[in-house]
Amino acid sequence: MKIFINTAAGNGHDTWQLAVRWMMTEEDTGGSDRAAQNADFIRIRIEDAADSADETAPEVISQTEYLLCGSGGTFRVQIKGVRPWSPADPVLYTADILLSFRGREIKVRERVGFRSIEKRGNKVFWNGEQMKLKGICFREKPGMTEDELYRVLMMFKEADINYLRSIYGPFGRTMLCLCDELGFWVEDTAPLYGVGDSRPATQNSPAHLESDYMGPFRRMTEESFSHVSILLWSLGHDCIWGRNFRKMYEYIKGLDDTRLINFHLPMTIPAEEPQMDVWSVNYIDWRQPADEHYDQMVIFHTQGAHNEIGYATGRAEDYTMPALHDIYAPAPCRSLDEIERDPGIREFWGESLKRHWEKMESMPGCLGGAILAAIDEEGVVLDGKGAEIPEIRDIKWGILDAGHNPKPEYFHVKMVYREHPAFVKKELPGEAVVTNGIYEYYFSRESCLMTGAYVKKAKILDGGPYLQATRLKLEKWQGMGLEILTAGPGINKGAALVKMRGSYGNVCDIEFTMTLSPDGKIRTEYEVLKLSAFMPHTVKAGIGLDPGGLDERGLAFRTAGKMEKFSWEREGLWDWYPQGHPGAGTGSAAAAEKEAFHSMKHHIRRAFISRQEDGAMIRVHSDGSHSVRLEEWPDDRMVIDDRDSRIVYEGNWLQMDDGCGNYMDTETMSARAGDKAVCRFKGTGIAVYGPTDIICGKCDVILDGRTAAVEISQYPKPVEFMTMSRGYEKRYRVCLFHVSGLEYKEHLLEIKVRGDKEAGAQDTYTSIDYFVVESPEYPVSQRLIINNDFNYARLVQGNYMNDKVALKAGIKEGCTISIGRERQEWKV
Template identity: 25%
Template sequence: MTRRRTFLMAGTAVVAGVVAGPLGSATTAAASGTVDGAGAGAPADALPQPTVTLTPVPDTVAGVREPVLSLNGSWSISTEPPAEFWRDDVDTSGWPRVEVPGEPAMQGVDVPQDKEFAYRTKVPVPADFAGQRIVLRFDGVYSDARLWVNGAHVRDHRGGFTSWQADITDHVTPGTEAWVTVGVTDRWQDLSYETFYARHRIGGILGDVRLIALPPGHLSSVHVSTTFDTRYRDAVLGLRLTPAGAGALPVRLVLRDPAGAEVLSRSLTPGGPAQYDIAVTAPLKWDAEHPNLYTLELTAGPEGAESTVTRRVGFRQIEVDGKRLLVNGREVKLRGVAHHQVSPTMGRGATGRWDEQDVRLFKEANVNLIRTSHYPPTEALLDAADRYGMYVEEETAVCWVNQQGHDDLLDDPAFKPDWLGQLAEMVERDRNHACVLIWSMGNENIGWGANPQAQWDYLKAADPSRPAVYSHAETYSTGASYDIFTAHYPDVKGQLGGETAKPSLYDEYAHLPAYNVDDLRTDPGVRTFWGETISRFWPKVHDTYGVVGGAIWGGVDEVFPLPGEVSGTAEWGLVDIWRRQKPEYWLAKKAYSPVRVPDAPLLGQRARTPLTVPVSNWFDFTNLSELTVRWRVGGAQGTMPGIDLKPGASGKLSIPHRSWTQGEVLALDFLDDRERLVDSYALPIGPVAAPAPPRPAGSAPAVEESDTSLTLTGAGFSVAFSRTTGLITRAEYGGTTVLTDGPHLHVRGGYLPPWTFGSISVRQKDASTTVVTISGSHGASPVVFDVTVDGTGLLTTTYTIVKAPPGQPDSGYKELGVRFGAPDGADRIDWRTGSLWSVYPDDHIGRPVGTALAVPQHAGSAYRERPGWSWSQDTHSYFLYGKDDAGRETNDFRALRSAVHTFALTRPDGTGVRVESDGSVAARVDRTPPRWVDDGDPGITYQGAWTHARGEGWTHDDFGDTESFSFTAGDWCEFGFDGTGVEWLGGHGSNLGLIDVFIDGRLDTTVDQYAPAKQYQQVVYRKTGLAEGRHTIRLVVTGEKNPSSSGILPLVDAFQALSATTGAARALFVDTHWNYPDFGYGGGDYYRPTVRVVDGTTGAVSLRLGTFATT
């Protein structure tokens, strides 16, 4: 028999004579205190150390017009402040100005590491603050802060993501101005390790700053808890009130329901910390599907000196029952996403408005859990989560302790105040939020020790109303330090939930494409492929007993467009930094859908009877009758309520009868009570015929031969081959060029030596077809192409790799197929393909039917400017290519389409070529780029003591898994190239230095390769505008470095020559085999079969020349 563990407020909840102790151990007790909430209340248990004062922000204060003043705005800053910079007579007129809140780095101010810099501003203190206590509140200063007011030191603080306050009453005079000075240190060994994580120094005032007036008698603390009886009908509202100062404080309590009607009122008189347990009959419950919020109004103090505090209260109770997580007595499954705070203009700062938008976006994506990786969130996020209905796993700012270069601080007593202080501040500020479901004690720390043990002990004493987790739990043996076992990146093919006897939560899983930089640059379609992972993962998580859920990594791209360069880790979000939906957003929404309908044709439907659609309800609390169903089929449409189907049940949805026609499509939209789209389906009625491979027709083309060429001519078309190369030189339809080159054996993810031509021959195969056979080799690998052409313009190219090439990548090739050259002006693709889902947004690159243009129908946006179009129409990626990115065709145009039925590459009039297939091939279009020359290429000259690394753990994300570097000043490397420009692919890192760049023997610039953490495959230098011809680029180790760097090394990964004609050759790639072996993270994602070449490997692709109707 499993034991249900109920998480209740420590020493507070009195329900049916049972007091819940830590971890829900039940002991019989008399009903202590005042159960109905009247009078002085029961003395509250003392809070564990450390105690934190974070006064509830008042809505009103008697006699004060605005009791809360925002100090956000322009502040002076100095990264080299003078001695005693806090003195009032320090001249700040020459200091630059930055906006608060926000990262200085995002505003062009590079703050130092482990060295104090200073903020200053002059604050008007309103005259009506006289007689009040005056408090300064900061909602995040990274990472260490010292505060002075009018030259007087007030307090210090450590920890960059929690709220803290200072009483400055004795240092200011109402009706005058006051100097506020904050000394800030971006500390490298901050527990959050966040500067390392963000790949740039984030130090600064990141959160709101407020000046607050409080009457002498006010509530310094309000703790709210809610518990239910055994039927989960009636509740107890627990209040722990702490008055400021000595003596009794009159408090008037009013509780209003979600509609604003008064539910109850009480008069209370706490004379010190006091507990009140108030019975509430049958309140509306709060859960992520029904975010019913009550309003608690507390008016404290005598008339004329009172202040009012408002709290939103959600009645809900959290329990662990064996390996299940319960909310209000029902099992919940957490459809999660991990979330970093990112503002496109202010970095980790000023994210409140973005965070609220994120909650709304994730709610619309069927997400019900946000994990606040890896620090506490803004109050705006929690307020929105309360309102919209979103569970939150709230994490304290402890990350990567004992790994990634972060010191082992697990047992260091000097850091215990840091571990506990920010944890206590997080709990004190956020414990009253109904949305906070789980406390997390840190992220991916290796091992256990006295400091995390102190965190555990504190949580179990301060707020055992919620379960707690710790990561990495698998790196230590004790099981007493978490209520839910968390693990990261399980294998989609593996067994889930068997790690411990406790529930399992995979609060990082199904990693989005992020580190496979070559894929992301080449093929945006890799993002559509991620849908194969999450569509398999979520049903497995949902159906596995003991697994409470998972959190997709990640929510928002971790990209920081600094003024000088782009920083960050990866474009790993469901949305980008501007909150535009990326392809993965819809794929997550579909996989997480709680309305489960088989996305397949409806078979066995009879005319003039209702259409029946099988449906399952994967909501935790919602009956499908609460939803609205919109349906469309043929010319008919309608709206109907959802069927009566309880959570976890399956049934049949009936659409009103009419005369159905086989081949029609039933469109279904399911909308929730706020008219948000939950899911959509497009279900064919009757069987759908599979696409058939194209078949030859017409009369075999005529053949015309000369000494230099071989030309086939048919009805309205011709194809000319060179006798010198064996390749197509020109294919025409209706007099218009549709191909300029090919066939070429295409492999991506490996190297093929250049093509060496052998022979070409032609023969008529049958009455409809003529075959051109081309033989040659790529190095030691002979290859034969048979190009079969029929009388209508169908070209079927069969390749045979007679002998497999040596040196194939261990993980296999990414693409194997045939490449053809396409002419300028072929700027449109139209396609029909198979797809994972039947419904996609009109601008989604994975839609099964669509049109994409190479050139976007909009004007471009500059670096650090918000794009005014969807992600699919992007032509630039400043993260992947640097802030000087020159651009390319749209993401929609370049994305690989798999399971191709037809894929036409045409001019605007529809003339071009069309891939035709039974769904077994994939196709994409791109420019044929200049070849990246890897750092180990013999064409690069190295002088000095260079190290050439390959296959190391730290080179895995480099181009070609290699990099070169030197420790010696004066060493150099040189690359000669033909063209009008060059790019140097390098990187940034904590031990990299200043590198001189010479073009044609003249110093062009010095590149600083320093960053707090390593960034791979970065275009660190780009030169254009050279005269067409031969040039050189030389990189010289200067021996100098950024003051924050630990070394002088260069990082050389690859070079690429540019030309005025670079990219003019458009290419059509048709793949018979494809995979993304570098996809994902941790190896747990879904992969297609490995693409390997053996002797005799063969494949065939078909193209039709013609003029095609556009879709």
């Protein structure tokens, strides 16, 4: 007696159906009548599939006993309390079946999974979710051990392959058990190859029906029927349709109407015959739609000019079944002279695979596909009946070599198929979180900006996006609206769309739009909704003309902590640069290399900044239209404004307002000798910032009672006057004094007014804008600046400069970055 187990969705919520079907053999019936199905009694027991090393008894999920009356060969029972099987979560249970037949008990123990398959037009749903098969064609070589199969399947699992298509014959029981356990959908193929094509046309011959068709197919389906991983039955490989294939189709549909049926050359099936559940497409050109029902591209390559690929192609336009590309993007193996000349073809193939899959993934009517092929072949290759297939002898078509080791092609498959969970939105007090378990983004409801971006719990970004508009004094940001969408028009599968709206005071209103892809890519765009400020004027410098406008226009993000390395590839001015040149077309710089690390890299193709400690990385994508630079950005808690109570002023200090460039629009000034500004701070260093101007004089700095610097001048350097315009001599936020490497404790800093000045200065003022304290508690981060346009407006003196860079109402532009922690995938 043959016993088959199948599962399906049950009649209620969280209910599943287990179907037990039995089929008598000649031994059971005493003759040749396999249709006699009478049985007396059945008992079904479902348990957790306990590990053999687990000493605890498995939990009994369900136990049913039923007295069978009359004829009939199928019994169905409703079961609750089980989790469904899927490649992402391959949950198995143990089913003990006891069937009583004519007083004889027949026992079967199988590992089963619960699932439902539903066909809706040109889509297929597994457990209610639309399927997309990320597959590979796999020939199970004779003699492969269970350990070898397990190792190969684990490599496929690591590459996010979820579908295995057997070629030239079916998989063995060990292979199918591993597919159940590890989580792969399987297309099991009957041992029929090339019938009516490269081999004799026996498809309509009654003499061959049982021996070549029904017998082998019956054995295959009976062996594999109870395996939950079986998704498709394939009636043959490269065969022409005929009566015998129809008999196979009718047999399996009568045994199982839940799984999908496939035939490799469906265009050979007449319209009057039963059609398959999927439409098999092979060797499609990457430019063709992936959801069309094309004839096989390997047949009748008739030269034509009526389509973009230049071939006349048959199509079945009236069918609604999904298209399955059960052979696509074959690995480079046929053009041996090309491979010998340049093995780089193996790298280029990755682009073909990427283009194919992006199209297949984006089209709902495409069920997916299987790459050709899994493992290199050495020597003779046999079909499912043991006959040689001469055209594929010694063929290196695999993503693994014959020893089951990954080839370069394996990496491409891993990158193309890699899966990232979809984003979901969560609400927390005062903030919203967008997460898919790998990437997490936090957004403030108050500021309406991102406050943190994480990869695998490592913080990569600490804030953003911000408008970068150097030379334009932006007022404090005020959030006006935050909207987060994880589904809807224009949002790709698994992605999230975040709109952040606000204003920089009375300067401009901005809307930032972030598209978060599930693989860590972030596309950020900004639109200027309203602009109330004027651009810096075009004015005459000492020598030359300052074109006015901005020095930078783009976006900025705040890094979490200090990045240590900056690497880039860009369109350089010259084809060759000496090693270590900060403007090299390809190069890298450590943070200690100040000039190379902080200088803007113009016209980048890609750039990376990285941190050694946790492998954190940010990649900037571009086509050469963006320019990137980094600047230090202290923690706001470490900035002491001139009006802060921690600064004590002794003497005749004046509090002044100046909104043209000062921090917080203020400064504190004194021109009287002996006046002091005293600040107590706890840290390992401090920097003093103030303006330079023609009315400024000199000061001294005393640190912890000792003179640290004398005669610090705030008068502009004489060389600067050549690039200044009259009335624009004042320069803001200039570092007047800096010390680091101090013991981490409380220190006392004094700024002492000298009351003297340099020749040419018109007064003796010392002016303080703000201090920045260095502390291990609040490390300095960086501002990652990605500019869409830039200029160096003070180069003047007859030099070339770019055209005036302006910010305008209605302007829309942006940049794309990726965050990650996988350095080995992002090396320049």
